[in-house]
Amino acid sequence: MTTMETDTRARDPQRSRAAILKAAREEFAAHGLAGARIDRIATRADLNKRLIYYYFNSKDDLFLSVLESVYTEIRSAEQRLRLLEMDPTDAVRRLVEFTWHYFIAHPEFLTLLASANLHHARHLERSTRVQEMNSPVIQTLGDVLERGRKAGTFRGGVDPVQLYISIAGLAYFYLSNKYTLSSIFGRDLMSPKAQAERLGHMTDVILGYVLRT
Amino acid sequence: MTTMETDTRARDPQRSRAAILKAAREEFAAHGLAGARIDRIATRADLNKRLIYYYFNSKDDLFLSVLESVYTEIRSAEQRLRLLEMDPTDAVRRLVEFTWHYFIAHPEFLTLLASANLHHARHLERSTRVQEMNSPVIQTLGDVLERGRKAGTFRGGVDPVQLYISIAGLAYFYLSNKYTLSSIFGRDLMSPKAQAERLGHMTDVILGYVLRT
Amino acid sequence: MTTMETDTRARDPQRSRAAILKAAREEFAAHGLAGARIDRIATRADLNKRLIYYYFNSKDDLFLSVLESVYTEIRSAEQRLRLLEMDPTDAVRRLVEFTWHYFIAHPEFLTLLASANLHHARHLERSTRVQEMNSPVIQTLGDVLERGRKAGTFRGGVDPVQLYISIAGLAYFYLSNKYTLSSIFGRDLMSPKAQAERLGHMTDVILGYVLRT
Amino acid sequence: MTTMETDTRARDPQRSRAAILKAAREEFAAHGLAGARIDRIATRADLNKRLIYYYFNSKDDLFLSVLESVYTEIRSAEQRLRLLEMDPTDAVRRLVEFTWHYFIAHPEFLTLLASANLHHARHLERSTRVQEMNSPVIQTLGDVLERGRKAGTFRGGVDPVQLYISIAGLAYFYLSNKYTLSSIFGRDLMSPKAQAERLGHMTDVILGYVLRT
């Protein structure tokens, strides 16, 4: 009779862990590591504060777990791009578009990255998981560049790491500093039109660089 | 005989204010707004903690003052570039190099910018000073682009704001995320060689975009 | 064996709350709202300071809770008087005596009342509990006065609110200003003889007023 | 040419002292001793904070000076009443009215009195001035009561100190607790009508007591 959930509030470890992680991601993204509050995370997750320590040990460890989950997600999204099956020019354009849209859809990623770097990535250093993920996208991008070069459409000597960082940088600076930039330039940088223009500009810049003239 | 400083430990308001501002800039840059400690700022400035409130009223107001001072500095450095007197291509190259070297020489600027944006630039909104500085570099850059276009060396239709953001973004992402990037790519991004390569790459990307093919 | 308090130092929320409330009453009574110290309240209650905020949120809220508890007590004492069952003259005399002895036994009440009024009763305004208690003693006193008038012993037209305030006022001024009054008149106002004389005087004044001549 | 006030902001010690005293009276009356702020007193007086210490030595001493000035004023007002020249019944009525109106016109007196007593009148104990003023009104009131008794209109055995305290108490409790009383009784105690009623009631109570029946 009493078997199975007697309580609507489930004793479901998986779910509790996930709820904490989700709440923590939002909280860290919104306030940074130092500004985040364990209390607010517990409230957001609708769980007791003590559970956070039960599952994640400390605020710092929780932060690391959030970083790992966020990296795992972006890496897996990158791998779904299937750049290897595309024409090189299309593949580069696709990567620019993906980066742009991913950053817009996942604004937490940007602030979490900033937080991680503010702390000199000391959290990541402790993580084996993140190191292992080691961005296979770089290899993929290298392959795309090589194919383009062989086909005569791309210039040679392009370092895929540099290019990858540049693509991200063009999107990242615009989006992560949109508040100060809007304030200084007196422009709404996030209107649909402005977004389209930025993506167009980014594509022009990157293709202007890789394409042989 | 009684002329001039009789005591090095000043009853010198100018100096006290400046000492606090300098210490605060370092502290906010190193720890973010939430992570910064008023006590440490006082210690760094070698002044009584109470004096910080005497001069700056609150932690938030102090943070705003730091932002203002930081913006004032970069704007005045930009104005010393004299881009208007240069050949367009040289001017663009000069701006890329300046941005790169300025960010390296002033790493606080990067983290302070991130902090300001984490707080949705609510500090800057309150500042009339920053709004007024409104980046005259944009006008200058617009002028350079126009001169290049007229001379037939630059492509047309380039938005100086987009270009300015792109130049900054190429440097910013690399430098402000150097810890996570180094960790992920397993490369030292700050070796002299790596630095030179990055600047070369940035210049290629930007010139590859603006130069007519 | 394991039943009942295993530890005197309680993990007993009821007790903790009550201990804080008691200590706070003493502290606020002795020093006023501004002069009261949260630290001293914690020490008096032999509890961690943080717990005060855990249960009462802020110094102001704690003060309100103290006021509420103090009002609840005096109202419940008033209701135990059973004035309705007494001869009108005895009832009035009883109320005068009760007021006098209650103020002497609960000197905190007087200073807390003064503090509440110094702050323009802004705390009470936020309290629904106090408003509701609305002094049923007034209705009782009105009934007593009416019975006395009908019996021909009391004068008519006496407002029970005015009378209630007068009875309290005769005791309150004497007791709450006993220090300055003693200093100015050079008399010990709190000797047993002085106390008896004051109560006699008060009774004479009030009965001299209500009794028909 | 340069003799006499060269500066509009007068170096006028008398005036400065008086300005501080006035500002302090308001501040202490509004916030109590602990709640009063030296800074606000300086601002109210439009003078430098340091001057307060120059003239009054400390916050406590300033509070004492305020008490002394307040007592001096009420004593001198009492002496202008000329009760000795009046018919006894008129004199008592006059004293009731005076007390009522004085308390209404000088609300600071009430809160300052409460503050002084909260601190167990330790300030007054140090004051020789206040002791000396020793309320000559008591002697006057004794004389009035004696004349009434001899004329057959007043009852005998009335202690002038008790009566004086009672008169003050009837007014004081009503006025100094008007905020809590209004809140509890849901009545505006300070409307012109309510004021007139209270004075009528007070006069009835006091005369009902002293007049022979």
Added chain:
DNA sequence: TATGAATGAGCTTTCATTCAT
């Protein structure tokens, strides 16, 4: 697994007071 109660250390801010001129 889950939770309410409890805590020590430390945070920003305030305050009366003093220094130096």
Added chain:
DNA sequence: CATGAATGAAAGCTCATTCAT
């Protein structure tokens, strides 16, 4: 007489964390 600059002590309050069940 008058003032701006400076300070030590402490205040209210917060925070990550642990205890006890």
